[in-house]
Amino acid sequence: xxxxxxRTLRILALIIFTTPFFAVPxxxxxxxxxxxxxxxxxxxxxxxxxQMEAGNNGKTICIVRxxxxxxxxxxxxVVERRVNS
Numbered sequence: 001x002x003x004x005x006x007r008t009l010r011i012l013a014l015i016i017f018t019t020p021f022f023a024v025p026x027x028x029x030x031x032x033x034x035x036x037x038x039x040x041x042x043x044x045x046x047x048x049x050x051q052m053e054a055g056n057n058g059k060t061i062c063i064v065r066x067x068x069x070x071x072x073x074x075x076x077x078v079v080e081r082r083v084n085s
Contacts, residue, residue, distance in 0.1 A: 030085040031062035038081055044069040048078065060085040 035050045048065040055061045062083045069076045 030060065031064075031083075034062045034083040034085060035064045035066075038064050038083070039066055042066065042068055042079075044071055055084065 031050050031052050035047055039045045039047045046067045046069075048067055049063075050065075051063040053061050053063065062085055064081045064083060065078060066081075067076045067078050
């Protein structure tokens with residue numbers, strides 16, 4: 001019985017330790033989707049970067065930077081938008 005309990009505790013420790021590694025891609029997918037929709041909603045926009053950070057309420061905040069060409073000869077502007085996921 002002691003060997004079985006030890007093995008169970010090892011498996012539980014492994015699951016607890018590795019869970020955050022499997023949860024990150026879900027947040028990355030949400031940020032990726034948010035970035036795509038923002039770029040699609042702005043005419044002449046090009047995605048520059050997407051970053052993730054944890055908010056105070058435990059939610060994920062996606063920081064999307066994009067370059068927007070004015071199309072009228074003015075220099076493009078860089079816009080940063082924060083989206084809660």
